[in-house]
Amino acid sequence: xxxxxxxxxxxxxxxxxxxxxxxxxxxxxxxxxxxxxxxxxxxxxxxxxxxxxxxxxxxxxxxxxxxxxxxxxxxxxxxxxxxxxxxxxxxxxxxxxxxxxxxxxxxxxxxxxxxxxxxxxxxxxxxxxxxxxxxxxxxxxxxxxxxxxxx
Amino acid sequence: xxxxxxxxxxxxxxxxxxxxxxxxxxxxxxxxxxxxxxxxxxxxxxxxxxxxxxxxxxxxxxxxxxxxxxxxxxxxxxxxxxxxxxxxxxxxxxxxxxxxxxxxxxxxxxxxxxxxxxxxxxxxxxxxxxxxxxxxxxxxxxxxxxxxxxx
Numbered sequence: 141x142x143x144x145x146x147x148x149x150x151x152x153x154x155x156x157x158x159x160x161x162x163x164x165x166x167x168x169x170x171x172x173x174x175x176x177x178x179x180x181x182x183x184x185x186x187x188x189x190x191x192x193x194x195x196x197x198x199x200x201x202x203x204x205x206x207x208x209x210x211x212x213x214x215x216x217x218x219x220x221x222x223x224x225x226x227x228x229x230x231x232x233x234x235x236x237x238x239x240x241x242x243x244x245x246x247x248x249x250x251x252x253x254x255x256x257x258x259x260x261x262x263x264x265x266x267x268x269x270x271x272x273x274x275x276x277x278x279x280x281x282x283x284x285x286x287x288x289x290x291x
Numbered sequence: 292x293x294x295x296x297x298x299x300x301x302x303x304x305x306x307x308x309x310x311x312x313x314x315x316x317x318x319x320x321x322x323x324x325x326x327x328x329x330x331x332x333x334x335x336x337x338x339x340x341x342x343x344x345x346x347x348x349x350x351x352x353x354x355x356x357x358x359x360x361x362x363x364x365x366x367x368x369x370x371x372x373x374x375x376x377x378x379x380x381x382x383x384x385x386x387x388x389x390x391x392x393x394x395x396x397x398x399x400x401x402x403x404x405x406x407x408x409x410x411x412x413x414x415x416x417x418x419x420x421x422x423x424x425x426x427x428x429x430x431x432x433x434x435x436x437x438x439x440x441x442x
Contacts, residue, residue: 153367160368171370183371190343193365213362214344216304217311217379219322220334225376228368253442260442263414263435275438284414284437287426291404291411 141200141238145247148195148207153184155204156197159230165265194251198244205235206244212255224252226262245278263288292351292389296398299346299358304335306355307348310381316416345402349395356386357395363406375403377413396429414439 148156157180161170171177187193187209198206208229214222226248231240252260263286264271276282299307308331312321322328338344338360349357359380365373377399382391403411414437415422427433 156367169369177370179371180367181371183365183367183373186365186373187367190365192341192343195367209366211362211364213376213378214334214337214341215360215379216307216331216334216338216346218320219328220330220332222334222337225364227364228366249440249442258442260440261414262438263412264438265435267434272436275436278440280438280440282436282438283418284416284439285423285426285433286435286437287413287415287431287433288435289400289411289429289431291400291409 141240143205143240143243144199145196146199148184148188148197150181150184150188152197152204153180156184156195156207159204159207159232160228162233163230165267196244196247196251198240198247200235200240203234204232206231206240208244208248210248210251212252212257218258221258222256223259223261224248224255224257226260229262241274242278245275292391294356294391294394295350296347297350299335299339299348301332301335301339303348303355304331307335307346307358310355310358310383311379313384314381316418347395347398347402349391349398351386351391354385355383357382357391359395359399361399361402363403363408369409372409373407374410374412375399375406375408377411380413392425393429396426400429 161172187195192212194210196208197204209227211225212222249260312323338346343363345361347359348355360378362376363373400411
């Protein structure tokens with residue numbers, strides 16, 4: 141399968157929102173109504189304008205097959221270093237169980253190295269046991285609890 | 292105890308690095324040698340110049356008593372919304388067990404609301420059982436695994 145990674149464009153937003161909603165947890169919290177919720181467009185432009193945020197898509201067979209967001213963050217901790225935070229990883233139904241998720245995360249790790257990051261990190265919902273095994277198989281350690289507080 | 296919250300300044304860097312190192316886990320990974328590791332200064336300036344990153348300090352009794360870093364991140368997920376990520380929370384030895392940590396996190400939550408964030412999140416090392424109880428008491432849910440990969 142030939143994969144093409146690129147930055148997301150504004151024209152991708154409707155498809156990206158579909159991808160986010162096409163998921164057991166995402167289905168409960170995304171808004172697929174048309175015209176698109178204005179906050180999705182605003183969020184896209186905030187990401188797009190920030191050099192430390194990258195919304196990455198992967199195309200396969202001329203379709204948008206997967207997505208993820210990378211955030212590069214400078215920290216004083218660990219002797220002053222950058223980290224790459226991965227969030228919102230999704231693979232389209234038609235492309236699941238073909239190793240595309242692995243390719244996305246490998247691409248993210250390579251991009252993090254390029255940006256001179258010392259750590260790649262992400263949180264994964266404990267309700268997704270397959271995802272937990274998936275990240276462990278890629279070398280991630282579940283050394284931390286991932287705390288969330290809804291405002 | 293009268294507390295003053297403010298953004299960190301370059302002159303604070305040596306004290307901030309001391310605070311980060313004055314901790315069971317931090318002691319193994321921070322560099323207290325003088326002159327300060329150049330990467331600490333570079334990291335400080337990267338944080339300082341980024342409108343989406345805030346290195347916050349709290350002063351008590353004319354001393355730098357605590358610190359934390361806030362990162363505001365726009366996401367397409369959750370119908371397009373911002374999150375506040377908290378990292379590098381430290382309270383100086385002399386000020387521990389006096390509720391200062393709670394004040395830091397409450398300040399962070401108020402700041403996140405001000406920035407219109409939908410979620411406040413952080414990861415906490417599973418080797419810090421006290422910290423885990425602390426965040427739960429503040430209303431955070433350990434709904435996620437916090438995965439890290441060192442590069």
